[in-house]
Structures are given as structure tokens and as C-alpha cells.
Amino acid sequence: MSLVAWLDTSADEERRMRELIKLLSDSDTLDDLGIGQIRDAFGDLLFPGVSTIQTRARYHLFVPWTYLRAARRHAGAQLASRAAYEERQLVNVLSAEGATDGLIGRRAGVRVKVLPSSIYWTGLKTYAILRADVRPSGLQQTRHFRRHEDGPDDAGTSDWSPSLPPPPDGYSKTVPGGFDLTAEESAWLREQMATATPHPQLTHSMLSHLLRRDTAPEDTWSTPWDVDDLDSAPAELRDLVHHAEMFSLVIQGARLLYNLLLAERYEELGFTSLDDPAERYREVFGEWAARCEARRDEVTSWHLNDVWPLVALKAPRISPATRLFVEGWVDAVRSQDCHTLAADSAVRRLVADREFQNKRAQSRLRNDKLLAAWRGASGTTPLVYRWFQAHRIVTDIFEGLGRADA
Structure with missing residues (x-):
């Protein structure tokens, strides 16, 4: 029996380890x-920014919305812990609304071990949705969501893109539409992802x-x-x-x-x-x-x-x-x-x-x-x-x- 373990790794290393585990389970x-x-x-x-264990596009919004909620009252390790708790609760919310196609944790429920943030973190940085090169526990506390209507004045006060579309009303106790992106969300995400380059030498x-x-x-x-x-x-x-x-x-x-x-x-x-x-x-x-x-x-x-x-x-x-x-x-x-x-x-x-x-x-x-x-x-x-x-x-x-x- 082999064991893969890590104690204190970067987000990129953690993402690679998650993919390794996925590959080892797939004949x-x-x-x-x-x-x-x-x-x-x-x-x-x-x-x-795409990995073998990503499933649906709207997770690129679920993760920042969840972390912004946690950042209202928490910072550092407490922020990461609160966000992880809400990510697990989100599994039940989405499942109850019938959004199970591509649901991370569909079988494990709140006991899911590999959270969407672990899976999408590198992609969020690649698409400049997450603007800081930090792990979840390194995110700063904010007082409110940085909605795109606020404009560039907030650009220096949040780790997340200031133009991030706002979450739907009631998030995350309810997720209207499940994995269905709105037109506004789609247009924004399309631009963020389409402008990402794989390497400075390959545009x-x-x-x-x-x-x-x-x-x-x-x-x-x-x-x-x-x-x-x-x-x-x-x-x-x-x-x-x-x-x-x-x-x-x-x-x-x-x-x-x-x-x-x-x-x-x-x-x-x-x-x-x-x-x-x-x-x-x-x-x-x-x-x-x-x-x-x-x-x-x-x-x-x-x-x-x-x-x-x-x-x-x-x-x-x-x-x-x-x-x-x-x-x-x-x-x-x-x-x-x-x-x-x-x-x-x-x-x-x-x-x-x-x-x-x-x-x-x-x-x-x-x-x-x-x-x-x-x-x-x-x-x-x-x-x-x-x-x-x-x-x-x-x-x-x-x-x-x-x-x-x-």
C-alpha cells in the first residue's frame, strides 16, 4: 500500500497532488x-487553468463568493476554516436543488475531503479572479462583498477581482439556478478565461x-x-x-x-x-x-x-x-x-x-x-x-x- 501525504505545501503543489490522486484512481x-x-x-x-478534476464553470464563482462571505468576519486560518465549512454545506444546498451533474461531493456530502477551492484555486489565479498569489489562509478580511458596481476604488482592498459579479440573493443558503450561469456571469467569466495565456512565449x-x-x-x-x-x-x-x-x-x-x-x-x-x-x-x-x-x-x-x-x-x-x-x-x-x-x-x-x-x-x-x-x-x-x-x-x-x- 502506498501513501501520499503533505504537511505544508503551496496551492499549486496541493492541486498537483489532488490530480495525482485522481489519476491513480483512474485505470x-x-x-x-x-x-x-x-x-x-x-x-x-x-x-x-483547467484540471482533470474540475467539473462545472460556476464553481469559478462559487469559490470566491464563499470566501468573500467568510472574509466578512474572519481572517487567516479562521477565514479558511469558515469558508471550508460553507463549501461543505453548499454540497447539500446544491443537491437539494437538484444540481447534481458535476457536483463535487455528490456522494460524500458534507464529508467531502477535496473541496472545490482546492480544485479551482490555480484556475482562479490563472484567470485573475483571485489576484493575490496566496493560499486560502492568507486571504485578507473584508467588510463586504466587492461588487462590480463599486468600481476600481476597491481594486487595492480585496484579493479578488473588483469586477466579480455579485452572488445571487440568498447565497449560500440557496443557489438559484444551481450550476446554470446567468448571462452576466457567463460574459464576465468568458472574458476572464479567454484573456488568460498559457505562457509569456505562447499567447x-x-x-x-x-x-x-x-x-x-x-x-x-x-x-x-x-x-x-x-x-x-x-x-x-x-x-x-x-x-x-x-x-x-x-x-x-x-x-x-x-x-x-x-x-x-x-x-x-x-x-x-x-x-x-x-x-x-x-x-x-x-x-x-x-x-x-x-x-x-x-x-x-x-x-x-x-x-x-x-x-x-x-x-x-x-x-x-x-x-x-x-x-x-x-x-x-x-x-x-x-x-x-x-x-x-x-x-x-x-x-x-x-x-x-x-x-x-x-x-x-x-x-x-x-x-x-x-x-x-x-x-x-x-x-x-x-x-x-x-x-x-x-x-x-x-x-x-x-x-x-x-
Whole structure:
């Protein structure tokens, strides 16, 4: 049994730890081959401020409203404690009003451990909703809500944006509309999020592109590269999306081959809880190889020399071992027919050695007890870099823009 714990960390470190716990509980996002830093760097660049455990857009308002309420009478640790209490009470309020789609704490209720403020804190700073680089206990006390009608005179007296829309009457004992943003809230949140940049050297993101569109993202789009008007996007964003797409396509083969190796070892040891896993992964790998070969010209012309500088903007300390593994796999994909990779002993050894290098005693390929508990899939879903979370949040905003309250 492993234990992840922290005593006194920054808000960013705490957010990363929450995401780590989420990833460890999701069999489709396990990082057995150690490419998570690259995946997360693309996610940060494409969707700044969005994380894998965010759910609905209105939490970007619930959190500051809650903390402003607590700041009326409290400061420091008491402020953070009072706000946490109200966040937990908010779970019951929203649940009672039928707002359960995307509700954080839907099952745990007031016993929820990971609060919305922990999940959204980095995003609130990214979008300049929270203007101070502080943890909750570092917020200052205020006497009243800083409503947007008050104007810039309050700009120096609150940690929160002075233009923050006011909470609805009765908040937080009642939450009119639940997760439904008003038109005013949507317009404000859209502007805050659309103007956020992922890095000083990269001024356009997929998040800002989606928010600047005239319509919400289509439900049929399942990846960032499905967006149908990327041709009109700035060149730097088109390049970013292209590299993210190619990395997702190419590295998917390594992840599937790893699962094939697990399946073969599983059957070799006589485990029977899963039906014919090796045959299933041979078929799935063949389907991936066909997709890869259909884009042979793109795969061959794609170079990691163009990728590493982008990744370094958010992950400057990629280990040499990770780079060597990724470069070795990409070279194999670029140099031979993808259908032959699963039978190539050198390629199989590359993947197997990488799993052991990354997981050591937790390597399923070398720890038969762990392999016996394998559920048949480990990190098999193609990388889409927080697309579904961003899609839901952006859709919330567009739905709010269409409401007749402005």
C-alpha cells in the first residue's frame, strides 16, 4: 500500500497532488510508462487553468463568493476554516436543488475531503479572479462583498477581482439556478478565461480559441483537433494542436503494446479472470497501426525537436530517461511499418524496460501478484489533454450567454 501525504505545501503543489490522486484512481489515465509530464505540459498549454478534476464553470464563482462571505468576519486560518465549512454545506444546498451533474461531493456530502477551492484555486489565479498569489489562509478580511458596481476604488482592498459579479440573493443558503450561469456571469467569466495565456512565449490557447468562437463546441468533438475552425486560428496554436495530436497518436502505440505485454504475461502465468486479453490487444494494436500507417507522411515528417521546446515551457525538467524512451519509441514508429512493432524484440524490450524503470517494485511485468489483480486495461485511452473538462466548462459558459437575464 502506498501513501501520499503533505504537511505544508503551496496551492499549486496541493492541486498537483489532488490530480495525482485522481489519476491513480483512474485505470485509463495511469502513467505506467512515465510520460505524464509531457501529457500535462500539453494540457497546461492547451487549457490553462483547467484540471482533470474540475467539473462545472460556476464553481469559478462559487469559490470566491464563499470566501468573500467568510472574509466578512474572519481572517487567516479562521477565514479558511469558515469558508471550508460553507463549501461543505453548499454540497447539500446544491443537491437539494437538484444540481447534481458535476457536483463535487455528490456522494460524500458534507464529508467531502477535496473541496472545490482546492480544485479551482490555480484556475482562479490563472484567470485573475483571485489576484493575490496566496493560499486560502492568507486571504485578507473584508467588510463586504466587492461588487462590480463599486468600481476600481476597491481594486487595492480585496484579493479578488473588483469586477466579480455579485452572488445571487440568498447565497449560500440557496443557489438559484444551481450550476446554470446567468448571462452576466457567463460574459464576465468568458472574458476572464479567454484573456488568460498559457505562457509569456505562447499567447494563444485552445481554451481562448473555444471561448472566442460564436458557438459552443460541438458534442461530437472528442479531441482538441476535432475543432472545425482551426484553420482560422493563429499559427502558434495550430502548431501546438498538431504536436499534441501527433504525440497522442504515436505514443498510443507504446501504451497499447505495454498492455499487450501484460496480456501475454497474464496468460502465460495461467490467470483466467480475463477472457483472451492477448488476442484482444493484438486486434487493438493492429487498429492503431492501421491509423498510424494511414498518416505515414505526417508521422515521418513529425520531429521531437519541435516538441521539446514547447513541453519545456511547462515542464522544464523532463528526465533524460523519459526523453530517451520517447525518442526511442518515436524513432521506431517513424522508421518501420507500425504493424511490425509488436513483434520487434527490441521495441518490446524498450517498453518493458521503461515500465520497470518507471515503476520498479510496482512493475506488473515483473510482479506476478500485481499482474494477477490487473483489470485488463492500464492507460489505454488516447491522450486528449483535459478536453472533456474544458468542453463542459466552455459549454456551461455558452449556455449561460444564451439566457435572457442580461
